[in-house]
Amino acid sequence: MGLLDLGLEGRTVIVTGGAGAIGRAVAEGFAEAGARVAVVDIAAERTAAVAAELGPEHAGFAADLRDIPSLDPLVGRISETLGPVDVLVNIAGIIKRTDNLFTVTEADWDAQHDINLKALFFLSQAVARRMVEEKRGGSIIHYTSQGWMSGGFGGSVVYNASKGGVTTITRGMARSWAPHSIRVNAVAPGLVETPMLVTPETPPESVQALIDSIPMKRLGQPADHAGATVFLASNMAAYITGATLNVSGGFLMY
Numbered sequence: 663m664g665l666l667d668l669g670l671e672g673r674t675v676i677v678t679g680g681a682g683a684i685g686r687a688v689a690e691g692f693a694e695a696g697a698r699v700a701v702v703d704i705a706a707e708r709t710a711a712v713a714a715e716l717g718p719e720h721a722g723f724a725a726d727l728r729d730i731p732s733l734d735p736l737v738g739r740i741s742e743t744l745g746p747v748d749v750l751v752n753i754a755g756i757i758k759r760t761d762n763l764f765t766v767t768e769a770d771w772d773a774q775h776d777i778n779l780k781a782l783f784f785l786s787q788a789v790a791r792r793m794v795e796e797k798r799g800g801s802i803i804h805y806t807s808q809g810w811m812s813g814g815f816g817g818s819v820v821y822n823a824s825k826g827g828v829t830t831i832t833r834g835m836a837r838s839w840a841p842h843s844i845r846v847n848a849v850a851p852g853l854v855e856t857p858m859l860v861t862p863e864t865p866p867e868s869v870q871a872l873i874d875s876i877p878m879k880r881l882g883q884p885a886d887h888a889g890a891t892v893f894l895a896s897n898m899a900a901y902i903t904g905a906t907l908n909v910s911g912g913f914l915m916y
């Protein structure tokens with residue numbers, strides 16, 4: 663095995679949120695590395711479109727990952743279609759911003775934690791259970807956010823609490839499953855130019871203020887995350903587990 667052999671050729675990779683901005687770029691990255699990609703997303707049309715663009719050796723699975731009892735059968739269907747799962751990338755997530763902490767509702771809390779944290783946990787459980795039973799090992803990568811560390815501000819605190827949970831779960835799963843050769847890591851994006859952060863309605867001066875807050879003086883792009891994620895899943899990261907990889911142009915440094 664050469665240093666630059668990623669070891670992803672012919673591997674089966676699930677990318678949740680694969681029809682979203684970052685998820686799509688990550689799915690493209692794994693396809694380029696020779697893996698078979700299962701694009702999983704609640705947006706059925708976009709899921710089918712991304713899978714079709716990737717090519718015939720890939721497949722799309724429209725699914726609401728908040729439906730916990732459906733997750734194990736979903737992993738079963740993916741394995742039957744593309745082969746046993748080697749890599750799971752949990753990117754699906756939402757943010758609900760409110761002006762301040764006092765206007766956060768219980769529904770806001772549940773909506774964010776149900777997909778960002780609960781679904782991520784139980785999908786990982788379903789995938790890892792099969793990796794352990796089949797003695798295959800594998801790699802799981804969770805998407806957190808810089809807010810895992812900063813705590814965010816105002817109404818985004820609830821979102822960031824879910825992402826803090828993601829970072830904690832990354833470490834706990836990494837420690838628990840290391841004896842089964844399952845590595846678990848996280849990617850922490852910073853300020854990424856996707857509809858989650860910037861919309862056509864966002865005033866230019868607000869976008870500039872975001873750029874000014876980043877030492878590298880540009881917003882992150884979805885493609886910036888593909889390399890970091892493929893790296894963590896690859897042979898090059900064979901001895902890395904429990905890590906949170908900061909992909910933020912220096913927005914925070916840790």
Ligand SMILES: NC(=O)c1ccc[n+]([C@@H]2O[C@H](COP(=O)([O-])OP(=O)(O)OC[C@H]3O[C@@H](n4cnc5c(N)ncnc54)[C@H](O)[C@@H]3O)[C@@H](O)[C@H]2O)c1
Pocket residue numbers: 678679680681682683684685702703704705725726727728753754755756777805806807808850851852853854855856857858859
């Ligand atoms: N954009 C940023 O600045 C930023 C910063 C830090 C972290 N992140 C994280 O990166 C990830 C991707 O963000 P993005 O900007 O690409 O967002 P995005 O909205 O483009 O993608 C998220 C995807 O998740 C899917 N999804 C939502 N709920 C789902 C559910 N119940 N079941 C299945 N799929 C569901 C959506 O349909 C969407 O395609 C998220 O976890 C987000 O929290 C983004």
